[in-house]
Structures are given as structure tokens and as C-alpha cells.
Amino acid sequence: MSKKTYKLEAKDLNAYYGSFHALKNINIQMEEKAVTAFIGPSGCGKSTFLRTLNRMNDYIEGFRVEGDILLDGRDIYNRTVRVDELRKEVGMVFQKPNPFPKTIFENVVYGLKIQGIKDKKVLTETAERSLRQTALWDEVKDKLDKSALALSGGQQQRLCIARALAISPSVILMDEPTSALDPISTAKIEELIYELKEHYTIVIVTHNMQQAGRVSDHTAFFYMGELVEFAKTRTMFTSPKHERTQNYITGRFG
Amino acid sequence: MTNSELNRLKDKAFQWFGIFCTLIGLVVLGIFLINILIDGLGRIDWEFLNNLPSRRAHRAGIYTAWIGTLWILTLSSLIAFPLGIAAGVYLEEYGKKNRLSNFLEVNISNLAGVPSIIYGLLGLEIFGRVFGLGGSLLTGALTLALLILPIIIVTTREAIKAVPRSIRDASFALGASKWQTIWYQVLPASFGGVLTGVILALSRAVGEAAPLIVIGALAYVPFAPKSPLDEFTVLPIQIFNWISRPQAAFATNAAAAIIILLIITFTLNGIAVYLRYRWQKRVKW
Numbered sequence: 001m002s003k004k005t006y007k008l009e010a011k012d013l014n015a016y017y018g019s020f021h022a023l024k025n026i027n028i029q030m031e032e033k034a035v036t037a038f039i040g041p042s043g044c045g046k047s048t049f050l051r052t053l054n055r056m057n058d059y060i061e062g063f064r065v066e067g068d069i070l071l072d073g074r075d076i077y078n079r080t081v082r083v084d085e086l087r088k089e090v091g092m093v094f095q096k097p098n099p100f101p102k103t104i105f106e107n108v109v110y111g112l113k114i115q116g117i118k119d120k121k122v123l124t125e126t127a128e129r130s131l132r133q134t135a136l137w138d139e140v141k142d143k144l145d146k147s148a149l150a151l152s153g154g155q156q157q158r159l160c161i162a163r164a165l166a167i168s169p170s171v172i173l174m175d176e177p178t179s180a181l182d183p184i185s186t187a188k189i190e191e192l193i194y195e196l197k198e199h200y201t202i203v204i205v206t207h208n209m210q211q212a213g214r215v216s217d218h219t220a221f222f223y224m225g226e227l228v229e230f231a232k233t234r235t236m237f238t239s240p241k242h243e244r245t246q247n248y249i250t251g252r253f254g
Numbered sequence: 255m256t257n258s259e260l261n262r263l264k265d266k267a268f269q270w271f272g273i274f275c276t277l278i279g280l281v282v283l284g285i286f287l288i289n290i291l292i293d294g295l296g297r298i299d300w301e302f303l304n305n306l307p308s309r310r311a312h313r314a315g316i317y318t319a320w321i322g323t324l325w326i327l328t329l330s331s332l333i334a335f336p337l338g339i340a341a342g343v344y345l346e347e348y349g350k351k352n353r354l355s356n357f358l359e360v361n362i363s364n365l366a367g368v369p370s371i372i373y374g375l376l377g378l379e380i381f382g383r384v385f386g387l388g389g390s391l392l393t394g395a396l397t398l399a400l401l402i403l404p405i406i407i408v409t410t411r412e413a414i415k416a417v418p419r420s421i422r423d424a425s426f427a428l429g430a431s432k433w434q435t436i437w438y439q440v441l442p443a444s445f446g447g448v449l450t451g452v453i454l455a456l457s458r459a460v461g462e463a464a465p466l467i468v469i470g471a472l473a474y475v476p477f478a479p480k481s482p483l484d485e486f487t488v489l490p491i492q493i494f495n496w497i498s499r500p501q502a503a504f505a506t507n508a509a510a511a512i513i514i515l516l517i518i519t520f521t522l523n524g525i526a527v528y529l530r531y532r533w534q535k536r537v538k539w
Contacts, residue, residue: 054427056423056426056427061350061351084429084430084431085429087426087427087428087429088429091427091428092423094420094423094427096420098418098420098421098423098424099424100421100424100439101421101443110425110428110430110438111428111429111430113438114428114429114430114431114434115429163424163428164427164428167428167429
């Protein structure tokens with residue numbers, strides 16, 4: 001057994017919505033600066049699991065977690081962990097682009113502003129850096145004070161990624177980030193994911209098998225709240241261990 | 255006649271019936287407006303707006319009444335606006351879904367339906383007598399604030415509910431607290447709706463006479479109020495008073511005062527419509 005430490009780790013994780021058992025005994029380890037993809041049919045628990053990683057489910061009434069989720073070896077559901085601190089470390093990008101109805105600039109620096117950072121220089125520098133990271137800078141540099149809602153869907157999603165990067169997280173969670181986008185915008189986001197993994201640990205939920213194959217290093221297959229199979233993406237797609245996994249990735253169900 | 259012909263006929267018939275129903279209200283309102291304008295328009299001049307009340311109809315003016323109305327409007331919005339929004343935000347964002355919140359919810363809707371004269375009695379007892387504010391502007395404003403509070407709470411909740419979940423998620427995911435999310439995202443995005451509700455509530459308050467009569471707002475106030483603790487009158491009471499007099503000249507005065515009251519109400523409604531339009535244009539999800 002190697003003593004490797006992982007960026008993110010779930011140990012005997014169970015989650016419930018009221019009496020519904022949504023996640024069953026999940027054990028998984030995610031490597032630093034790698035892309036882990038969660039796949040599985042709708043309602044299999046992959047999004048629920050993603051949302052436990054930055055505790056976005058905390059606001060759902062009746063939601064409850066048992067077991068541990070470790071970020072850099074530290075349990076994020078521990079009582080001493082502050083949720084706002086956790087979310088500075090673990091950023092999130094959602095299924096539908098959800099920019100605030102404010103200017104592009106305001107969108108990018110929102111995370112800094114709520115931390116109380118007012119220094120104009122810091123804000124503008126961070127905005128430019130984040131927008132460059134998402135290859136959006138050249139497209140929007142002349143209209144930073146225009147509404148973010150005027151951007152195209154793909155641009156909006158890259159803005160949302162830039163917004164998440166601005167607060168310098170180490171992990172980025174992506175919940176089907178391209179499902180509302182056209183193929184060209186999707187390609188851009190995938191390219192971006194490839195570049196971002198140099199600096200960030202990325203976890204992505206996707207319904208698109210090809211996407212999981214293209215962008216991820218490891219893939220986890222969820223079914224009915226259980227983690228059926230977790231392996232290197234190439235291994236899983238060429239020789240899945242379980243029949244269910246095989247059936248799902250070849251499109252026979254789901 | 256075939257079945258489809260019959261259906262088309264029914265369709266047409268209902269369309270005409272609908273138009274008829276819509277027009278009834280408009281026609282009645284139109285007749286009323288024309289009537290009032292004919293009666294009162296000639297009476298409105300600079301002196302009418304600036305004269306104090308008088309026993310002689312041609313010298314009587316509405317100065318004290320419209321100053322009182324403006325005072326009441328300002329004071330009751332200052333009281334009801336923060337209270338109503340705070341209550342709406344609490345119920346929508348913080349209130350857990352349990353028996354207590356259900357109870358509160360049902361009763362707030364009930365409050366909106368309580369006759370305004372009951373509010374007057376409440377105001378008379380609590381603000382006028384217990385707090386010792388008498389028949390002052392403050393008593394009147396507090397009473398009307400109570401009256402419009404349920405409307406403001408309900409519209410605030412509706413406006414807040416219209417802010418999509420995804421915006422809150424985005425804010426939380428960036429490390430914002432609940433309060434920061436409400437303050438920086440939810441309230442700015444719903445403010446147009448909230449403001450519309452407040453203005454519509456105020457335009458209701460501006461026309462109220464009953465609760466103010468109960469608390470003792472007088473029709474004859476020799477001087478315009480100068481502080482919230484002064485006695486006062488408002489336009490609806492002045493109108494009510496003039497209409498109940500036998501002389502025809504006072505009826506003309508009443509018509510003129512009604513026109514002024516309508517101008518204030520329509521202006522407020524106009525502002526509400528404009529704000530809603532602006533807000534809908536700015537915020538598209």
C-alpha cells in the first residue's frame with residue numbers, strides 16, 4: 001500500500017434526503033491536479049456527491065451526511081470548518097451558465113468583494129488574470145462594464161469559470177458544465193479544462209461519455225446511489241470490470 | 255350546423271362576452287372621470303391649492319389636506335417599507351417550513367383582507383391612547399403602515415421568490431454568506447418588484463378615509479401640520495366632509511379635490527408601472 005495522500009477523499013460516505021438514501025457507502029480518492037469524471041444515469045447520485053464536496057447541499061432541508069469527506073486530509077463536515085472558507089478552496093461551475101445580472105467585471109470580482117477586498121488594483125488585476133485564464137479576455141476586455149447577460153451562452157459559462165478562478169480555489173467542481181452549450185462552446189470549455197488541470201484539481205459530472213473520455217484522467221460510474229466502478233478513464237472505457245458499466249458506456253441503458 | 259361550426263360560434267361568442275366584461279369597468283370609470291372633470295376642473299386654481307379650509311365654499315382650499323396627505327404618505331412609507339421588506343425577506347429566506355411559518359403565512363394573507371376601519375380602531379386604541387399620540391400625523395401614519403404592511407410583505411415575498419435558485423447557488427458557491435447573498439444578489443434583483451408593491455400599497459393608503467376618521471383626523475384643521483405630532487387632515491376626509499354638506503358649491507369643491515387625489519394616485523401607479531417595466535428589461539434570466 002502506498003502512502004499517497006489524495007486531494008479529495010470520501011470514506012464510507014452516506015447521504016440522505018429525508019428518508020431517501022441518495023448515496024450508499026461511497027469510497028473514492030481523487031488525485032491532485034487531475035480530472036475526475038462522474039458518470040451515470042440521471043438520479044444516480046453523481047450530482048449529489050459533487051455537491052457534498054463543497055457542501056452545497058447544506059441548504060436543502062432534510063439533507064444529511066454520514067461518513068467523511070477529506071480535503072487535503074481534513075474532514076470538511078467537521079464542526080470547526082467554516083463553509084465560506086471551504087468554498088474559497090473548492091469552487092463550483094453549474095449546469096446552466098448563471099452569471100449575476102451585473103457587469104462582467106462585477107461578476108468576476110464578486111468573490112473577492114464579499115471577502116471585503118476593495119483595492120481597485122487587486123480587483124482589476126485579478127479580473128484580467130481570471131479572464132485570460134479562461135481565454136475570455138480578448139473577447140470582453142472592451143466591455144467589462146457591460147452586462148454579463150449580453151454574452152453568448154458559451155462566453156457566460158467561461159465567465160462563470162473565471163469567476164470561480166478569481167478566488168483562487170485549488171479544486172473546481174463542474175456540474176455538467178457543457179450540457180446547455182453548442183458543440184463549439186463545448187470544445188472550448190473542454191480545452192479549458194485540459195489547461196486548468198495543470199493548476200487545479202477538477203471534478204466534473206457529465207452525461208456525455210465522449211466528454212468523460214476526452215477530458216478526464218479517472219472516471220467514476222455511479223448507479224442507484226452506489227459507486228459501481230472507479231478506474232483510470234482509459235481502463236474503464238476499454239475494459240470495464242462490471243457488466244453494468246459496460247452497458248452504460250456503450251449506450252445500452254441510461 | 256356541424257359540430258365544428260358550433261364550436262367556432264361558441265368561440266366567437268365567448269370572445270365578445272369577454273370584451274363586454276372588460277369594457278363594463280372601463281366605461282363606468284370613464285363616465286365617472288368625465289363627470290368629475292366637468293364638475294371640478296374649473297374650480298382648480300392656484301388659490302384652491304393654497305387656501306386653508308373655510309366655511310365659505312368659494313374661499314375654501316385644500317392646502318392643509320394635500321400637505322397632510324404628503325406627510326402621511328412619507329411617514330407611512332418610512333415605517334412600512336423597512337418593516338415589510340425585512341418581514342418578507344425573513345419569511346422567504348430564513349423561515350423554516352413548519353407549523354409556525356404556515357400559521358404566519360395564512361394570517362398575513364388574512365390581515366390583507368381585514369376592513370380598514372378595524373385598523374383605525376386598533377390605531378386609535380394603541381397609538382392614540384396607549385402611546386398617547388392622540389389624533390396626530392404619527393398615529394395616522396402608523397395606522398396606515400399597519401394597513402399596507404401585509405401587501406408589502408406579500409409582494410416582497412413574490413419578488414424574492416422570482417429570483418432564480420441558480421443565482422443564489424452561484425453566490426453561495428463563491429463563499430458568500432446567506433446575508434451577503436440576500437444583500438448583494440437577491441434584493442437588487444428583486445428590488446423593482448418590491449418597489450412596485452410598495453407604491454401600489456401606498457396608492458391604496460392615499461385613498462383611505464375610514465381608519466383616519468376613526469383615529470380622529472379632522473376635516474377642519476386651521477393650519478398645515480409642521481411636525482409628525484401635529485393634528486392633520488387628508489384629501490379623502492376633506493372630500494368626505496365637503497360631499498356631506500348641502501350646498502352645491504361644496505360639491506364642486508369635492509369634485510376638484512377628487513381630481514387632485516386621482517392625480518396623486520395615478521402618478522403613483524404610473525411610477526409603479528414604469529419601475530416594473532425598467533426592472534423587467536434590466537433583469538432577464
